Each structure stands twice: as C-alpha cells, then as structure tokens.
Amino acid sequence: MAEFMELEGQDGVRMAWNVIPGTKQEASNCVVPVSAVYTPIKPFPNMPVLPYAPLRCRNCRSVLNPFSIVDFAAKIWICPFCFQRNHFPPHYASISDENLPAELFPQYTTIEYQSPGEASTIPPVFMFVVDTSIIEEEMAFLKSALSQAIGLLPDNSLVGLISFGTLVHVHELGFGTIPKTYVFKGSKDVSKEQLLEQMNFFLIKPKPPTGVIAGARDGLSSESIARFLLPASDCEFALNSILEELQKDPWPTPVDQRASRCSGTALSIAASLLGACVPGSGARILAFIGGPSTEGPGAIVSKNLSDPIRSHKDLDKDSALHYHKAVKFYEALAKQLVHQGHVLDLFACALDQVGVAELKVAVEKTGGLVVLAESFGHSVFKDSLRRVFRSEDKDLGLSSNGIFEINCSKDIKVQGILGPCASLEKKGPLCSDTIVGQGSTSAWKMCGLDQATSLCLIFEIVKKEIPDATLQSSNNQFYFQFLTYYQHSTAEMRLRVTSLSRRWVAGPGSIQDLIAGFDQEAAAVVMARLVSFKMEIEAEFDPIRWLDKALIHMCSRFGDYQKDSPSSFSLSPRFSIFPQFLFHLRRSQFVQVFNNSPDETAYFRMILNRENVANSVVMIQPSLISYSFQSAPEPALLDVAAIAADRILLLDSYFTIVIFHGSTIAQWRKAGYHNQPEHQAFAQLLQAPRDDADAIINERFPVPRLVICDQHGSQNLGNYFKVEVGVGVGC
Numbered sequence: 235m236a237e238f239m240e241l242e243g244q245d246g247v248r249m250a251w252n253v254i255p256g257t258k259q260e261a262s263n264c265v266v267p268v269s270a271v272y273t274p275i276k277p278f279p280n281m282p283v284l285p286y287a288p289l290r291c292r293n294c295r296s297v298l299n300p301f302s303i304v305d306f307a308a309k310i311w312i313c314p315f316c317f318q319r320n321h322f323p324p325h326y327a328s329i330s331d332e333n334l335p336a337e338l339f340p341q342y343t344t345i346e347y348q349s350p351g352e353a354s355t356i357p358p359v360f361m362f363v364v365d366t367s368i369i370e371e372e373m374a375f376l377k378s379a380l381s382q383a384i385g386l387l388p389d390n391s392l393v394g395l396i397s398f399g400t401l402v403h404v405h406e407l408g409f410g411t412i413p414k415t416y417v418f419k420g421s422k423d424v425s426k427e428q429l430l431e432q433m434n435f436f437l438i439k440p441k442p443p444t445g446v447i448a449g450a451r452d453g454l455s456s457e458s459i460a461r462f463l464l465p466a467s468d469c470e471f472a473l474n475s476i477l478e479e480l481q482k483d484p485w486p487t488p489v490d491q492r493a494s495r496c497s498g499t500a501l502s503i504a505a506s507l508l509g510a511c512v513p514g515s516g517a518r519i520l521a522f523i524g525g526p527s528t529e530g531p532g533a534i535v536s537k538n539l540s541d542p543i544r545s546h547k548d549l550d551k552d553s554a555l556h557y558h559k560a561v562k563f564y565e566a567l568a569k570q571l572v573h574q575g576h577v578l579d580l581f582a583c584a585l586d587q588v589g590v591a592e593l594k595v596a597v598e599k600t601g602g603l604v605v606l607a608e609s610f611g612h613s614v615f616k617d618s619l620r621r622v623f624r625s626e627d628k629d630l631g632l633s634s635n636g637i638f639e640i641n642c643s644k645d646i647k648v649q650g651i652l653g654p655c656a657s658l659e660k661k662g663p664l665c666s667d668t669i670v671g672q673g674s675t676s677a678w679k680m681c682g683l684d685q686a687t688s689l690c691l692i693f694e695i696v697k698k699e700i701p702d703a704t705l706q707s708s709n710n711q712f713y714f715q716f717l718t719y720y721q722h723s724t725a726e727m728r729l730r731v732t733s734l735s736r737r738w739v740a741g742p743g744s745i746q747d748l749i750a751g752f753d754q755e756a757a758a759v760v761m762a763r764l765v766s767f768k769m770e771i772e773a774e775f776d777p778i779r780w781l782d783k784a785l786i787h788m789c790s791r792f793g794d795y796q797k798d799s800p801s802s803f804s805l806s807p808r809f810s811i812f813p814q815f816l817f818h819l820r821r822s823q824f825v826q827v828f829n830n831s832p833d834e835t836a837y838f839r840m841i842l843n844r845e846n847v848a849n850s851v852v853m854i855q856p857s858l859i860s861y862s863f864q865s866a867p868e869p870a871l872l873d874v875a876a877i878a879a880d881r882i883l884l885l886d887s888y889f890t891i892v893i894f895h896g897s898t899i900a901q902w903r904k905a906g907y908h909n910q911p912e913h914q915a916f917a918q919l920l921q922a923p924r925d926d927a928d929a930i931i932n933e934r935f936p937v938p939r940l941v942i943c944d945q946h947g948s949q950n951l952g953n954y955f956k957v958e959v960g961v962g963v964g965c
Contacts, residue, residue, distance in 0.1 A: 238753045245344045245732050246276035247716075248847045250760050253751030254695070254712055256740030261695040264748065265787045266757045267764075268646075268693040271847050274718040275633055275730060277685050282336045283346045288729060289326070289337070293318035296641040296715050299733035300340050306330050314713045314735075315641050337731075347729040354635075354725045358391040359463060359517035363504050367399040367483045367493040368524035368610075372583070375611035376522060377477050379619055384474065386623035389467040394507070395476060398500035399483025399493070400529065404433065404507065405476055407469045408461040413476055418503060420496025420529045426506040433462075435510070459511040491537040497523055497589065498532020498563055501578070501596075505567060509574045516634025516721050518577045518602075518682065520622075523588045524610065531563045534589040543587050546827045546835070560592040568596040572656045575635050577682035579603040581619065582833070583610045591832040594840060599656040601636070601682035601844075605936045606837040617937040630935060635727075636680030636720035638689070640664065643712045645697040649673055652763040653689035654844045655680045666694040671767055683720060686935070688846045690763045711735050749792055752808045758815035759850040766824050766839045777825045785816050818855040818872075838889070841936070849888060849934070856887035861923050863915070877945065884923040891930060892941045893923050900944035 242248050249270045255261040261268055289298040291313040303312040306329060309322045322329065329335060337345055362380065366373065387393060395405040398420065406414040416433050418424050424432075435458050464472075487493045501521060508517045528537045534556050535543045544554035571578055579602045582588040590606060597604050603622065607615040621630060638655060640648055647666035650673025660677035670692045672678060680687070714734040722728050739747045761784065768775050788809070795803040805813070823830055823838045830838075842850055860870040861882040870876040876883060879898040885891070895903065899920075902908070908917035931937055 246273040248756040250757040256738035356515040361394040367495040387466040392463040400485040496529040497527035499530040568599040587833040591836040601654040631685035639717040641715040649692040
C-alpha cells in the first residue's frame with residue numbers, strides 16, 4: 235500500500251488497478267472497473283508553478299509532458315496520446331538533453347501553469363441566506379456564529395444578505411441611513427426579470443433588450459450592484475447591526491402546523507441576484523437552514539404536522555408527495571448556478587429533516603460544502619463555519635471557476651465521473667456509450683473546489699483482441715492526462731496538468747501482474763461510490779447482492795484454491811483486506827439506510843463523493859487505536875473484545891470521534907491521579923488520544939463530533955461506543 239500512497243503524494247491520484255487489464259474482456263473479468271480517484275488541486279510543496287502558457291498538441295490539445303517523445307535536433311515533440319508531431323515554438327529553441335524545460339522533467343508529472351495577467355478582477359463574493367423560522371435560542375446561536383464569520387471575511391470580499399421565513403427579505407446593505415429591505419412572497423417563484431424590475435435596478439440605466447442577461451458588463455451600473463453587494467470592510471458595521479436586529483419570523487404558527495419556511499424561493503432569489511450582479515465570478519451562496527421547507531417551490535412537506543416528512547420507505551414506494559417536484563426545482567437551480575459559475579454551500583442544523591436529500595443535486599453539481607448538525611449551537615456547525623473562512627495553514631484552500639478535462643490513450647474511453655462536478659457536454663471520441671455519474675463528456679465544470687475535493691473517474695477499455703507478444707512488450711503503456719483550469723484562492727487563473735502512465739497486460743500470464751498492481755483501498759472507495767450511485771438511480775437495485783456477487787467473482791478470479799476444498803482457499807496479500815472492506819461497506823450508512831433519514835443518507839454520500847481515499851476508507855471501516863501502559867499506541871481490531879479496563883480506545887468513524895476510557899482508567903482519572911507529579915505517565919496516557927483526536931479534528935471538514943466517554947458511564951456513551959464498533963462486526 236505504501237507505494238500507492240507515494241504515487242498519490244506525487245500526483246494526487248489513486249488507481250484501483252495500477253497495472254491495467256489490456257482488453258475489454260479482461261477488464262470485465264476484473265469486476266472493479268479501471269478507475270482513478272483524483273484530487274485536482276491537492277497541495278504539493280515541491281510542485282513548480284510555471285509563469286507561461288502551456289504548449290499544447292495541435293490535434294488533441296493535450297499538454298507537453300514527460301511522456302512526450304522529443305527530437306531535440308528537429309525541435310519536434312510527439313504527443314503520446316494521438317502521436318501527432320508538433321514543432322516547438324521559437325522560445326523553446328535552446329532545449330536539449332542537458333537543458334530541459336520543467337514540463338519535461340521526469341519527476342514533474344504534475345505541474346501548474348500561471349499565465350501572467352490572467353487574474354480575476356472580481357473579489358470573492360459571499361451571499362448569506364439566513365433562515366429566521368427557528369426558535370429564539372437557535373436564532374441567538376446562528377447570529378453569534380454569523381458575526382464571528384463576518385469578522386473572518388477577507389476585507390475586499392463582497393458580501394450580501396438575504397433572510398427568509400414566510401417571506402424573503404433582500405437587505406440593501408448600501409443604504410446606510412436606515413435598514414432597507416425588499417420583500418418577496420415566499421409562496422411565489424420570482425424570475426430574474428421580475429426580481430431586477432422590483433428592486434429598481436433599471437432606474438439609472440435602461441433595461442437591456444429581451445433575452446440579454448443583465449450584469450455588470452451589460453446594463454447594470456456598479457452603483458446598482460453596490461446596493462446589495464458591498465466590500466466586507468465597508469459593510470461590517472451595517473451587517474452586524476442588521477444581524478443584531480434580526481428577529482425570529484414574526485408570522486404566527488398554529489400549534490398543529492409547522493413553521494412557514496420558503497427555502498427554495500430564497501435560494502432562487504439569491505441565485506438570480508448573483509447572476510445579475512456578478513455572472514461568471516466565483517460567488518458562493520451560504521445557506522443556513524434550520525428546518526424543512528414548507529412554502530413555495532422546493533417545499534418538501536406540507537405545513538400540517540399530521541403529514542410526516544418523507545422517509546426512505548416513502549421514497550421506495552414513490553409515495554413522497556413533494557419529493558420529485560422539489561428535486562426538479564433544485565435541478566433547475568443547479569443548472570442556473572453552474573451556468574453562472576456560482577456555488578451553493580449548505581449548513582443544515584435541525585433535529586428534524588431540512589431537505590438535504592432534495593438539495594443534494596444543487597450542492598453537488600456546484601461543488602458546494604455541506605454540514606449537517608443538530609443545532610446552530612453545536613460545535614460541528616460552529617467549528618466548520620470557522621474553517622470555511624480560516625486563512626491559516628489548515629485552511630480549505632477554496633478555489634472556484636474550475637474546468638476539468640481528460641485526455642487518454644485511444645484504447646480507453648471515459649464512462650463518467652462520480653463526484654462534485656457538472657457535465658459540460660463536450661462529446662468526442664473519448665466518451666463511452668456507457669454512462670456512469672456525470673458522463674457522455676470529456677470536460678466538466680467545477681464551480682467550487684478545495685484542496686481535498688476528489689473525483690472518481692471511471693474508464694472503459696475498448697480494445698477487444700489480445701495483441702501479440704511483440705506488440706505487447708514494445709507498446710504496453712496507457713497514458714492519461716488530467717487538466718484542471720481554475721481560479722486560485724489568490725484570484726490567479728491557473729492550469730494544473732497531471733500526466734500518468736500505466737502498464738497494461740493481457741493474456742493468460744497477466745493475473746500476477748494485475749494482482750501486483752491492485753490498490754485495495756482505492757478499489758473499496760470506487761465500489762462505495764458506485765454502489766451509492768446505483769442505489770440512487772436504479773429502482774430495483776439490490777446493493778447487498780451486487781456487492782456479494784462482486785466479491786465472489788473477484789475471489790474466483792484472483793484467489794488460489796483447489797476445487798471442492800474450501801480450506802485450500804487463499805488470497806494474495808494484495809487482495810487480503812479487500813473482502814474486509816466490502817464486509818464493512820455492506821453494513822455502512824451508505825448501503826444500510828435503516829435508522830437513517832433520507833437527509834442523513836444524502837449527507838453521508840455527498841461527503842463520500844468528495845473525499846480522498848484515506849478519508850473515505852475511514853468512513854467505510856472505522857479505525858480503532860488502543861492506548862495502554864504496556865505498549866505504544868497501536869491499531870486494535872474492530873471488536874468489542876478490544877475494550878479493556880486498563881485501556882483507552884480512540885475510535886474514528888470520520889463523522890464522529892470517540893475517546894473511550896476503560897473502567898480502571900476512568901476511576902484513576904476521577905480520583906485526580908493525573909494531576910499528581912508522581913503520575914506523569916498516567917497524565918501523558920490520558921493526553922495522547924486527546925492530542926491525536928485534536929489533530930484529526932483540525933484537518934477534517936466537516937469538523938467531526940467528539941465524544942468522550944467511560945466504560946459503564948452515564949448517558950449510555952459506553953453503549954454508543956459498542957454500537958459504533960458493533961456495526962463493524964455485525965454485533
């Protein structure tokens with residue numbers, strides 16, 4: 235596994251098969267598809283950033299890379315993807331074996347280009363969309379968190395504010411004399427034209443012709459835009475004043491009804507306002523929602539409390555009255571946001587469901603962040619919100635306006651991507667007829683991305699016949715190139731290029747080569763994303779049966795055994811943990827929806843679809859570390875047998891971190907032994923898991939929930955720990 239992590243440390247790529255099956259039939263027999271989990275803007279300290287434009291192939295538009303064949307005498311390079319001969323431009327005239335440009339260095343398979351003068355003139359834009367149909371206590375928590383967030387905003391960033399409950403209030407921050415808002419009815423969908431007309435955008439300049447999108451470049455004056463989007467340094471006082479005066483939605487709610495909440499209308503107005511003011515910029519809508527939408531487009535449930543919110547059973551039976559209509563509305567909103575290049579971030583904090591399952595399409599297609607917590611006062615929400623705006627070493631590295639493209643060898647086609655992106659519908663010879671996720675294209679839009687955003691790329695091998703041994707030995711490489719054009723957090727436009735080469739094998743003697751190149755962790759993550767995707771789009775799909783059949787076929791293909799002798803079965807160490815991963819996957823929250831709401835299931839899958847391999851593996855199979863006086867911290871089996879009176883256990887299930895003290899350790903701690911100078915070793919033992927937990931929390935987004943509990947302790951926290959572990963062992 236170490237060599238695969240080393241490759242990831244160089245290029246940000248983990249492939250399930252690092253030696254690739256060479257034919258369509260061979261690939262089909264391998265069960266796990268040829269695939270890659272790629273982190274497009276993963277930070278690399280030693281990666282060069284070149285201050286000039288890339289040199290592209292004139293045929294396939296791939297970028298010059300270390301796998302290109304170079305004729306230094308003729309000043310020609312041959313593209314490894316389409317074999318086109320390309321001439322070097324004059325400024326490459328001095329290249330030679332001893333004087334290579336950085337893009338031809340063998341170690342620089344991942345490189346970035348920063349074109350001089352290509353920087354966005356529009357600063358970061360944040361539109362806060364705040365739910366006011368919540369109780370007073372939650373309102374106070376939310377206002378406090380927003381005040382802190384506003385203090386962390388970059389001074390030059392543009393800020394806007396919309397609040398909503400029964401009605402939608404668009405706050406005119408530029409009107410400093412008194413608070414001024416434009417009010418829209420929550421039950422009615424407002425078009426962009428109606429919005430601009432009612433908000434008096436065309437008093438200074440005439441309305442643009444019909445069919446023309448109004449924006450800073452065509453029709454709207456900067457003065458009009460500055461009424462609703464102001465630099466944070468100029469409007470911090472006004473924003474804080476509005477937040478202080480912001481009250482719970484005043485419209486009365488009968489005892490037998492839910493609060494009136496028009497989340498869909500508010501988000502639609504926010505999208506239209508940003509589309510009019512800053513089209514094409516990396517603007518973000520930050521939605522803070524504290525309950526289910528009951529009013530207007532995007533409503534997920536009626537106001538009547540006698541009508542329950544949809545469950546998984548309702549979705550399976552197709553009896554959720556509002557679900558399909560709400561999803562259709564948010565699909566249209568997602569299309570609008572992708573067209574504008576804007577991002578929707580969702581902070582959903584309530585004990586009830588808020589509609590994450592319906593909003594999933596809009597958040598995922600725009601590359602938005604999502605946080606689900608029980609309350610606006612919970613540390614999961616407060617710490618996660620601070621992380622969004624933190625500008626220290628552990629910042630998220632938020633970037634925007636990304637376009638992701640793929641080039642690969644002619645015998646490989648792209649089936650699609652599972653992850654936070656939207657298809658740009660760029661059809662071509664690279665596109666497979668089989669579509670997985672965002673498919674039928676070789677280019678994708680990534681409105682928002684950060685340093686941890688990871689895409690799962692699914693490929694198809696199209697070569698049908700096994701080539702002869704001579705050809706196989708002389709030309710046995712498949713090439714891939716991933717191009718990510720994006721706006722860096724410094725506002726510079728950059729192009730990151732990752733070029734890969736993987737050997738392919740075919741024929742009877744290829745199994746050992748395939749085994750040697752199998753990455754069990756990457757394969758488990760690919761299977762997790764695939765099964766989640768299939769569960770959402772295939773009506774009669776049986777995930778347990780599908781996973782079991784996949785494992786059986788894998789074992790029959792790559793296992794060593796004698797017929798009719800079960801005890802003779804063995805797997806190579808390269809495959810030995812894969813069955814264990816699938817064992818945990820079929821019991822995970824991605825597959826087992828019992829006891830989870832549709833919102834929770836959607837949340838878990840959204841996080842899985844954007845995280846890298848290491849974090850995704852922790853979601854599938856929690857890690858358990860044991861601390862004791864007898865040994866250094868060491869991994870422990872996911873079994874209740876790991877619990878002992880003289881041990882401390884640290885359980886990491888990604889969304890929750892549990893520090894569990896054995897009964898003896900808990901008694902010593904309560905007696906205060908760790909405060910006595912002669913028991914420094916005990917104090918260090920107590921502190922070690924807390925330090926490790928803090929290190930995990932500081933690097934992870936969303937921030938996980940931390941639970942500290944004792945064996946036989948109160949509040950059933952010890953039992954909570956057993957449940958977490960029991961999920962893994964089928965207890």
